Amino acid sequence: MNVRALLLLLWPCVASAQGFAGLGTSSEGFATPERPAVFDFRVDHGPHPDYRIEWWYLTANLQDDDGTRFGLQWTLFRTALAPEEREGWSSPQIWMGHAAVTTPTDHYVTERLARGGIGQAGVTAQPFEAWIDDWQLAGPDFNELTMKASGPDFAYDMDLIALGDLVFHGDAGYSVKSADGQASYYYSQPFYAIEGTLTLPDGDVHVTGNAWLDREWSSQPLSDNQTGWDWFSLSLDDGKLMGFRLRQEDGSHYTSATWITLDGETTAYPDGAFQAAPIAFSDVEGRQIPTQWNVRLDARGIDVDVYALNPQSWMDTSVPYWEGPIIVEGSHTGVGYLEMTGYE
Amino acid sequence: MLLRVTDLVKTYPGPDGPLPILNGISMEMKAGATLALTGESGSGKSTLLHLVGGLDQPDTGRVEIDGTDIGAMDDAARAAVRRDKVGVIFQQFNLIPSLTVASNIAFQARLGGREDKEWMGDLAARMGLAEQMSKYPEQLSGGQQQRVAIARTLAARPALILADEPTGNLDEATADSVMDLMLELAAETKAALLMVTHSERLAGRMGRRLHLRAGRLA
Amino acid sequence: MTKAGLQALLSHWLRNPMQLFTLIVGLSLATALWSGVQAVNAEARASYDAAARTLGEGRFAQITSSDGSIPQADYIRLRRAGWLVSPVVEGRLDGVRLIGLDPLTSPSGLTPTGADDGNLTIDVLAGGVLFATQDTFARLEAHDVTRVVTPDAAPGIIITDVGTAQRLLGLENALSRILVSPTQPVLQTPLAEITPHLTLRAPQDGSDVGRLTDSFHLNLTAFGLLSFAVGIFIVHGAIGLAFEQRRPVIRTLRALGFPLRRLIALIAVELLALSLIAGAIGVGLGYLVAAALLPDVAATISGLYGESVSGTLQLRPEWWLSGLMIAVGGTCMAAAASLFQLARMPLLASARPRAWAMQAGRGRLYQAGLAVGLLILAGLLGAFGSGLAAGFGMLAALLIGAALALPVVLDRVFAFGASRAKSVTAEWFWADTRQQLPGLSLALMALLLAMAANVGVSTMVSSFRLTFTGFLDQRLASEFYVYADDADQAAKLYTYLAPRVDKVLPIQSTTQNVRGLPSEIYGPTAHATYRENWLFLQSANDAWARIEAGEGAAINEQLARRAEIAIGDDITLAGEPFPVLGIYGDYGNPIGQAIITEITFKRLFPEIRPSRFGLRMDVADVPSLTEALREDFNLADAQMVNQAGIKAFSLSVFDRTFTVTGALNVLTLAVAGFAILMSLLTLATMRLPQLAPVWAQGLTRARLGRIEIIRAVLLALLTAALALPLGLALAWTLLAVVNVEAFGWRLPMFLFPLDYLRLAVFAVGAAVLAALWPARKLARTRPSDLLKVFSNER
Incomplete structure (x- = not known):
């Protein structure tokens, strides 16, 4: 899922062409992912300051006791202005947290910013803890976590238990992104069972569901000619599908997908196998955003329509984008999450 | 002598230097006389009329009205002559468009402080303008407009009426009736009438005629 | 053609x-x-x-300590307890007022560059960049920093990153005070449980x-x-x-x-x-x-x-x-x-x-x-x-x-x-x-x-x-205002100030609902300052005299309009009825306000102790008093406001x-x-x-x-x-x-x-x-x- 790299690269750049110093398109001075990917989870759940960008990205599809659907997002981004960590205020590591709760009618969003080096935000691998301010994703290990976040109009407090193993994308976690050879380290935990309380303006709601956590880091951005992406994570009857579509300036797309069986076995699909096409658009914050899609992976006989639980799932953050829960119908049924960026 | 013109010379600036218009004109008019001034286009007859009326200044020569040389007067004094001694009737644009017929007729007389309401009413009636008094000039026909101009001039009872093709824009029948009225009333007020025309027929109705050719009396 | x-x-x-x-x-x-x-x-x-901006920071509530210095760890504890706060380091560099802020957390509009304008570079965060006007820089000696001239900076003030300020002022791991954002998350640990030794100070009046x-x-x-x-x-x-x-x-x-x-x-x-x-x-x-x-x-x-x-x-x-x-x-x-x-x-x-x-x-x-x-x-x-x-x-x-x-x-x-x-x-x-x-x-x-x-x-x-x-004239009637960190310091300040100025006017206030509308209740001392400067839009006879005698209250126009209160109507403060004797203009204030005399205020709200003082004094003495307070009480510049200057x-x-x-x-x-x-x-x-x-x-x-x-x-x-x-x-x-x-x-x-x-x-x-x-x-x-x-x- 390293398409999300764009998000972080866009984050500082979006308001001005200059962007953060040192965050141009080159990765000078930063480490780059190498093949074969070898992970040591005593450290690799933690931060990699010598890589430019990294995240701990969790989305969840939830239901309350009445069957009402909800979506939830907890994300911690790290971006490095220089490939090092320093103590105190002079740390070049910038942390950004995004939290959101989506209901069929409302979408609550909030954002936090912090500098590394002073303890306001960070990640430790063992025991695992990722935090910014009072937001937290932590547990004795990666399989058993508690998660908290709060904003001016909402909060949540959740417990997560992993029901399966970690899943590695691309070549055992080395995920190639383009013909130019740009790549990232990318693995997921798509098998969390999640339960907890959403605090909303109308009161507390007890919810259960499943969550999907992505871990990814790299230093190289995507090509200049890519204008945005549409990323899908689907939890279907017989397995899970991660697929994305990179939109390029000439109207063509670069796609990639991973099929995950219920046992956690993965199959990676090259460019072109995964296909996604918009069916219907919604007017969101003055933009036309596709909130219904046809998604196909012919090799697996998947031909489904997905639609947004709440078409107005707009992330009004420093870098605005669309992220929200979706419902899947067609050859397969299920739920999932959709992220769309670059719709200006 | 009401009017005495002596050695009058007038040039206008032209593209190739001064253009002589009048070249030494001398003439006289008694009170109550009528005189037709004829000539080709450009012979200087209108210019002579303007100089006599104090509307313009001669280069050299004298224009005496009641023995005073108006050529040597300043602007204000000449304006006073126009107001008090002379009445001018032009071929067109005689009237003040912003004023009613009544106000137009009264205008010159009131300027000179000689307003005579009875006489004005009489004039208007005889000119057939009684119904038009509250109208504006643009609402009148050409013949009516010229009759208003004549009425205005006569209302001020000038000693000398100067008319420059007063019926030039009118058809023959209208021109004749306007002419009749003008002559009749001039005689009645004992005014002298100097009229520029190129119509032989109209010239024939005047007591005397002078013909101008290239700025000289022929 | x-x-x-x-x-x-x-x-x-x-x-x-x-x-x-x-x-x-x-x-x-x-x-x-x-x-x-x-x-x-x-x-x-x-x-x-x-x-x-000059009057700026005062718009926000602030967390302060009695000795003028807050350990940086306290700031982290507040953030991790869900408080949206932002650090401030302040001091004098070559005699020029230097303010260090954190562009990532400070309320918007305070810093010359923010997280969302794309000018936030590693130089600003870690390298040491100072923002000020040309003339302010002219008073500064050579330092190992980059200078950025910006006409947006308030005169006489240098703005920089909090880390740079700590380094230049030799205040490592210490903050001068902490700004509190007006919006806070729904769930939050009370301040007293996190940092009981720190004081939360309400936004200043008149600075809005x-x-x-x-x-x-x-x-x-x-x-x-x-x-x-x-x-x-x-x-x-x-x-x-x-x-x-x-x-x-x-x-x-x-x-x-x-x-x-x-x-x-x-x-x-x-x-x-x-x-x-x-x-x-x-x-x-x-x-x-x-x-x-x-x-x-x-x-x-x-x-x-x-x-x-x-x-x-x-x-x-x-x-x-x-x-x-x-x-x-x-x-x-x-x-x-x-x-x-x-x-x-x-x-x-x-x-x-x-x-x-x-x-x-x-x-x-x-x-x-x-x-x-x-x-x-x-x-x-x-x-x-x-x-x-x-x-x-x-x-x-x-x-x-x-x-x-x-x-x-x-x-x-x-x-x-x-x-x-x-x-x-x-x-x-x-x-x-x-x-x-x-x-x-x-x-x-x-x-x-x-x-x-x-x-x-x-x-x-x-x-x-x-x-x-x-x-x-009404709001900033006193020549000089002093903001104490807490009630104890306030008491000491009062004793210190009383002989040095013409009159010390304690400012005490609390908030409560008046006729269902959130309102501020003030208890000013009976003094000519108020009688002369607070002009009423409408009033009963002898309004000030009767208010000073504890017989009634004055309210602002906003409260009168919204609650439809007329002169002579009663309002209830701390359970007691007070007839409204005067209505005054309160331009720019979004909420209601009521005034009762100090003695009545102390009786109704005995727990409120003033931490702010208006000082009536000779304007010429203001600079020396500022210096004295800085020396003797370690007060920061933000705690002393020369209102004559602001006016x-x-x-x-x-x-x-x-x-x-x-x-x-x-x-x-x-x-x-x-x-x-x-x-x-x-x-x-x-x-x-x-x-x-x-x-x-x-x-x-x-x-x-x-x-x-x-x-x-x-x-x-x-x-x-x-x-x-x-x-x-x-x-x-x-x-x-x-x-x-x-x-x-x-x-x-x-x-x-x-x-x-x-x-x-x-x-x-x-x-x-x-x-x-x-x-x-x-x-x-x-x-x-x-x-x-x-x-x-x-």
Whole structure:
């Protein structure tokens, strides 16, 4: 899922062409992912300051006791202005947290910013803890976590238990992104069972569901000619599908997908196998955003329509984008999450 | 002598230097006389009329009205002559468009402080303008407009009426009736009438005629 | 063929350079007026923002410690407990006040660069970058830092990153205080459980100048729109004129077989080019005007801080754009009507220029009906409308209605004058003036709007200034304010201060609901400071005496309006009823407020102990006391507020705006005067047939010229007479309708008759100046030109 790299690269750049110093398109001075990917989870759940960008990205599809659907997002981004960590205020590591709760009618969003080096935000691998301010994703290990976040109009407090193993994308976690050879380290935990309380303006709601956590880091951005992406994570009857579509300036797309069986076995699909096409658009914050899609992976006989639980799932953050829960119908049924960026 | 013109010379600036218009004109008019001034286009007859009326200044020569040389007067004094001694009737644009017929007729007389309401009413009636008094000039026909101009001039009872093709824009029948009225009333007020025309027929109705050719009396 | 046509069209300008000149100047002046107003608006805005920043941090609640230093770890604990707070490090570097902030967490508007503007570089965060004005930097010695000059910085203050500030001031791991964001998350651990040794201090009073200035900005914007309207009128006049003047050329071209369509296209392109050139000149001119008005920025601020800001005025792209849009847009609007007319004009229509827009009686009737309709609409909107849109709608209806009504009203006045005229010259004068009205009406409407804007803006600004002065006198009555960290320090401060100043006035307040509305309750000491400075909008007899005797309370206008409380009504404070004895203006405050005397306050709220003091003292002693408090109590600069300085600074900002708007008013009038000049010049050639008969019958040319000037004076006076009520209505709309809709409180309106008189003199002066040239020209017309009117050769 390293398409999300764009998000972080866009984050500082979006308001001005200059962007953060040192965050141009080159990765000078930063480490780059190498093949074969070898992970040591005593450290690799933690931060990699010598890589430019990294995240701990969790989305969840939830239901309350009445069957009402909800979506939830907890994300911690790290971006490095220089490939090092320093103590105190002079740390070049910038942390950004995004939290959101989506209901069929409302979408609550909030954002936090912090500098590394002073303890306001960070990640430790063992025991695992990722935090910014009072937001937290932590547990004795990666399989058993508690998660908290709060904003001016909402909060949540959740417990997560992993029901399966970690899943590695691309070549055992080395995920190639383009013909130019740009790549990232990318693995997921798509098998969390999640339960907890959403605090909303109308009161507390007890919810259960499943969550999907992505871990990814790299230093190289995507090509200049890519204008945005549409990323899908689907939890279907017989397995899970991660697929994305990179939109390029000439109207063509670069796609990639991973099929995950219920046992956690993965199959990676090259460019072109995964296909996604918009069916219907919604007017969101003055933009036309596709909130219904046809998604196909012919090799697996998947031909489904997905639609947004709440078409107005707009992330009004420093870098605005669309992220929200979706419902899947067609050859397969299920739920999932959709992220769309670059719709200006 | 009401009017005495002596050695009058007038040039206008032209593209190739001064253009002589009048070249030494001398003439006289008694009170109550009528005189037709004829000539080709450009012979200087209108210019002579303007100089006599104090509307313009001669280069050299004298224009005496009641023995005073108006050529040597300043602007204000000449304006006073126009107001008090002379009445001018032009071929067109005689009237003040912003004023009613009544106000137009009264205008010159009131300027000179000689307003005579009875006489004005009489004039208007005889000119057939009684119904038009509250109208504006643009609402009148050409013949009516010229009759208003004549009425205005006569209302001020000038000693000398100067008319420059007063019926030039009118058809023959209208021109004749306007002419009749003008002559009749001039005689009645004992005014002298100097009229520029190129119509032989109209010239024939005047007591005397002078013909101008290239700025000289022929 | 196109070339030949263009040559014919352009040759007209070559033969009549004066007409081309007036066209270009008219367009340029209209544009200059607009861009000048924009420039001054932007400058006023920028200086208010700088002022707000100077008063800035006080807008936020703050967490402080008794010894002036907070361990950085406490800040992290607060953040991790869910408090949205931001660190501040403050100190003196080479004697200059240095403030360190964290751009990632500070409330927006405080730091020169934020997380979302793309200028946040590693240099700013880790390398050491200082932001200040040029003059502030001049006082600084050499340091291992990058200096960035920004006119946005408040004078005398250096802003930098919190880490850089710690390093430069030698305050590693220590903070001076912590700002509390106005929005906080739903779930939060109470402060007392996280950092019991720290104190949460409420935002300072009187520092929320922002709300007042917001209202001022809005009104200035309205003025900008008004100048736009004046500009459009003038452009319209200039273009209409250009068409009239070239009627014969156009007719001849068409008679010679030049296709109409191509002719129209040619003229459109020509006008577009002219308007672009004129627009560019106008923007430059506006910039020069604004630059000429700017120097007193530096002058006023230097009065307060003993140093000057660099008065940089940037020619922003949006000025260019909006300026050119005025020129081109105005031209398009005006040209569209004329081109439409041209397209429908019969080929052999008279080539003689006629006074354009000469309306027949029916057109005038229609215009009168429209004007009356719009004025009624304005009245209805004022009486029954609600919302900002209704306020601005009322403004628009009022202005357009009045502008349309002007020729109709003048026409009636002249008709009346004609009917009462004694002399024939007077009768002709009235009638002739009346007839000229259609040709002059655009210019007169521009003059009307310009004068109304003038009256409206000077009334608005002056009313604002008086209100603001009164408000500052009321709220910032004491010369010096001291904010203690906690009650203990406050007690020590009181003992320390009492012998050193004339009077220490403890400020104590609490919040509670009054009639269901959240309100602040204040308990001021019984002292002349309040009796003299707090003026009531409405009050009972002996209000202050009775309040000081504990017999009642005073409340602010907001509370009185919202809860519909009148003098004599009871309000309940801490369970006890108090009759309301006075209602006072509280401009800019969003919530309710009530005042009871100190003794009563202490009885009702014994747990509240004052931590703020107003000090009545000799202004000259303020600097030494500041130094002493810094030494003896370790108070930070933010805890000591020299209100005399703030007051002087705020007033100077208003005064500057006042000067600037005054100058712009003169410019507006000049532009309107120019419009009159253009109209008169055009009319002069068209009017010979009207003047020649009058001349022929015995009025001298000199007298006709004098009459022209008298006419201009009369028109200006009449327009002024109509502009005065219109301007006052405009000011009233801005202060009593727009302001109430936008901000919920009403600004009292004051009248300034001397200003209006001066304005009338200016307007007449402008009209006389405008009429002088055409009048002189008329007085010198050659008789032969007048005589041509009567001859056949015409």
